Amino acid sequence: xxxxxxxxxxxxxxxxxxxxxxxxxxxxxxxxxxxxxxxxxxxxxxxxxxxxxxxxxxxxxxxxxxxxxxxxxxxxxxxxxxxxxxxxxxxxxxxxxxxxxxxxxxxxxxxxxxxxxxxxxxxxxxxxxxxxxxxxxxxxxxxxxxxxxxxxxxxxxxxxxxxxxxxxxxxxxxxxxxxxxxxxxxxxxxxxxxxxxxxxxxxxxxxxxxxxxxxxxxxx
Amino acid sequence: xxxxxxxxxxxxxxxxxxxxxxxxxxxxxxxxxxxxxxxxxxxxxxxxxxxxxxxxxxxxxxxxxxxxxxxxxxxxxxxxxxxxxxxxxxxxxxxxxxxxxxxxxxxxxxxxxxxxxxxxxxxxxxxxxxxxxxxxxxxxxxxxxxxxxxxxxxxxxxxxxxxxxxxxxxxxxxxxxxxxxxxxxxxxxxxxxxxxxxxxxxxxxxxxxxxxxxxxxxxxxxxxxxxxxxxxxxxxxxxxxxxxxxxxxxxxxxxxxxxxxxxxxxxxxxxxxxxxxxxxxxxxxxxxxxxxxxxxxxxxxxxxxxxxxxxxxxxxxxxxxxxxxxxxxxxxxxxxxxxxxxxxxxxxxxxxxxxxxxxxxxxxxxxxxxxxxxxxxxxxxxxxxxxxxxxxxxxxxxxxxxxxxxxxxxxxxxxxxxxxxxxxxxxxxxxxxxxxxxxxxxxxxxxxxxxxxxxxxxxxxxxxxxxxxxxxxxxxxxxx
Amino acid sequence: xxxxxxxxxxxxxxxxxxxxxxxxxxxxxxxxxxxxxxxxxxxxxxxxxxxxxxxxxxxxxxxxxxxxxxxxxxxxxxxxxxxxxxxxxxxxxxxxxxxxxxxxxxxxxxxxxxxxxx
Numbered sequence: 008x009x010x011x012x013x014x015x016x017x018x019x020x021x022x023x024x025x026x027x028x029x030x031x032x033x034x035x036x037x038x039x040x041x042x043x044x045x046x047x048x049x050x051x052x053x054x055x056x057x058x059x060x061x062x063x064x065x066x067x068x069x070x071x072x073x074x075x076x077x078x079x080x081x082x083x084x085x086x087x088x089x090x091x092x093x094x095x096x097x098x099x100x101x102x103x104x105x106x107x108x109x110x111x112x113x114x115x116x117x118x119x120x121x122x123x124x125x126x127x128x129x130x131x132x133x134x135x136x137x138x139x140x141x142x143x144x145x146x147x148x149x150x151x152x153x154x155x156x157x158x159x160x161x162x163x164x165x166x167x168x169x170x171x172x173x174x175x176x177x178x179x180x181x182x183x184x185x186x187x188x189x190x191x192x193x194x195x196x197x198x199x200x201x202x203x204x205x206x207x208x209x210x211x212x213x214x215x216x217x218x219x220x221x222x223x224x225x226x227x
Numbered sequence: 228x229x230x231x232x233x234x235x236x237x238x239x240x241x242x243x244x245x246x247x248x249x250x251x252x253x254x255x256x257x258x259x260x261x262x263x264x265x266x267x268x269x270x271x272x273x274x275x276x277x278x279x280x281x282x283x284x285x286x287x288x289x290x291x292x293x294x295x296x297x298x299x300x301x302x303x304x305x306x307x308x309x310x311x312x313x314x315x316x317x318x319x320x321x322x323x324x325x326x327x328x329x330x331x332x333x334x335x336x337x338x339x340x341x342x343x344x345x346x347x348x349x350x351x352x353x354x355x356x357x358x359x360x361x362x363x364x365x366x367x368x369x370x371x372x373x374x375x376x377x378x379x380x381x382x383x384x385x386x387x388x389x390x391x392x393x394x395x396x397x398x399x400x401x402x403x404x405x406x407x408x409x410x411x412x413x414x415x416x417x418x419x420x421x422x423x424x425x426x427x428x429x430x431x432x433x434x435x436x437x438x439x440x441x442x443x444x445x446x447x448x449x450x451x452x453x454x455x456x457x458x459x460x461x462x463x464x465x466x467x468x469x470x471x472x473x474x475x476x477x478x479x480x481x482x483x484x485x486x487x488x489x490x491x492x493x494x495x496x497x498x499x500x501x502x503x504x505x506x507x508x509x510x511x512x513x514x515x516x517x518x519x520x521x522x523x524x525x526x527x528x529x530x531x532x533x534x535x536x537x538x539x540x541x542x543x544x545x546x547x548x549x550x551x552x553x554x555x556x557x558x559x560x561x562x563x564x565x566x567x568x569x570x571x572x573x574x575x576x577x578x579x580x581x582x583x584x585x586x587x588x589x590x591x592x593x594x595x596x597x598x599x600x601x602x603x604x605x606x607x608x609x610x611x612x613x614x615x616x617x618x619x620x621x622x623x624x625x626x627x628x629x630x631x632x633x634x635x636x637x638x639x640x641x642x643x644x645x646x647x648x649x650x651x652x653x654x655x656x657x658x659x660x661x662x663x664x665x666x667x668x669x670x671x672x673x674x675x676x677x678x679x680x681x682x683x684x685x686x687x688x689x690x691x692x693x694x695x696x697x698x699x700x701x702x703x704x705x706x707x
Numbered sequence: 708x709x710x711x712x713x714x715x716x717x718x719x720x721x722x723x724x725x726x727x728x729x730x731x732x733x734x735x736x737x738x739x740x741x742x743x744x745x746x747x748x749x750x751x752x753x754x755x756x757x758x759x760x761x762x763x764x765x766x767x768x769x770x771x772x773x774x775x776x777x778x779x780x781x782x783x784x785x786x787x788x789x790x791x792x793x794x795x796x797x798x799x800x801x802x803x804x805x806x807x808x809x810x811x812x813x814x815x816x817x818x819x820x821x822x823x824x825x
Contacts, residue, residue, distance in 0.1 A: 144786030168371030
């Protein structure tokens, strides 16, 4: 138990420090990397809670995908750091006051009297063969099937909104359509026969022009 | 596990809306540009079917389905019906505006339908999980809709503000929910209420969670001091989106408040009464006073919304069946009024021109006296002039507040609504006593819009003169 | 419960050791003769033309967000695959509806051309 507690405090401290760095770093890319660290240590906290599946999903989805998105977004924006800092400094006093008030309130409430080990005793540890992912599955697809389907609808809204807001056709781009490319048939699509004026005709024309030329020369 | 198909009955309206959205999506992809307007018809048919289904499956005793995640009770039936009817009007009004600007595309209808689905889910939720998912579905669709006009930088700015503050509000709500879940060990409202009844009110964690939940509700309603997003979003978003955003979601937010505060945390009423009291007084005061200074009519209506939200909170904080019924009556009738007001703004707009200044209403009477009359009805009703329904709503709410002994509160509310009457009447003055601007063309309107607007305006009069039916419905919901 | 993580801990330690060890050895043993040209930034041997932080196209964002949405969908498949045997036909159909809703979204993005790079 002692060592678990120690680990908890280590990971909790890393999470809080990393979160603090996220909001104070000058360079947004560094901020995102600290956010990755915060997610990793939160995942470790979830592992300590024996919520292994959720911990791993947190790493997979947030660190693997959401952070990549954040980095893309950062690279899309032309962030003017100076103006950002100006706003930060201007609103800092107000922000600090609100943060302090909230922190004091939280400390008052989340003290040992209300949130201590007596009120929320540690549940018995699950047996080694209990699968966390199975427990999630047993509830998610039965009792919580309605919220589960709603999640699909929310993802669908995400797809529609993202495409509507960012997909634009660029008229000037040169673009090869792969479906057209693979539909090419052997005969008429690959070889185009161009009807060509016969060489004999060309020569005649050339001859006529030579005659005209010599007449011009003669008259001059 | 065995699944009982009876579970699906109470959510038939939701299924109808979801299917409509899916059909609109697919049809929109494959249909020819010239027949694009078919999706409008499909959407209206879907909504009418959903209204019919709400009536068919509605009524009768309370049912819990999907393992207690969804409830079908008179409250859900009535709110669903109101949301769907108001949304029907919204889509009818929105069509000419969208068509004129080449924005009559499937996405508006899909996202609109999904936001309606989110509202329906919210008002029929019986657990924190469902209520939150419904709220997010509504909010995500609305964020995208506010930025719907992709070439408008004002729209993008409004969407960004709405998104950031809305996400903050949702985060607060979720934090509060997690506290309550931690203290009670359940996400289902019935179980939460039971746990509260047995363990008593001593638990500070609960109160703490409640604070965050009230903040979340305040954000979603746009109550002062969580109102900052509202005027900017109303100003920046395309008018049909404001129409959608400013009407039915208020009904859904009322459902959210009732589900969370009454169904879930009813026994903490003494705690949330004080919080709602502050929000209500600030909203009524600030909303009415700041609205006077607005030159942009969308901003003016935004501040007017804030003041009406204050009145809704007055009914809620009474904590009695009578108060809830009054707040519900007020919310539903307010949604109808807001629909009418923004509908008129859309009618006044035309290609390349959006009615945004109060001056744009000048001489509406000379341009079209019928629409002028309807707008006057809406304004008088919002101001609370008898015999219109806005007066009835205010009267009922104030009566409920006086009954619990808060006479001073009623007096404050009355004073501020008298101050507020000024800016509504100013609009009426512009409509009737000013000349129209010289280049103002005649108002074009297709038949559907005129019929809908007439029904909308006359409903305000009819409900004001004969409020008994709707009021009885509202009261039967809360068993008063 | 923590003892189950011992192999993972050893794995991480060995991983760190290999990574840090090779870097450290290179640092200690490698010859280092820096001069100004070596330390200055360059592009393919030229002087740097512009700031390295250039703006990305918004299309990357679209690809990334569509990836995330389907990534989340996959996350829901894991527990489903584990419990499908126990729950049987009910869980099967609940997932079919879930996927069905997302297939509608997939049709939308395909037909709209969001998967094309032009």
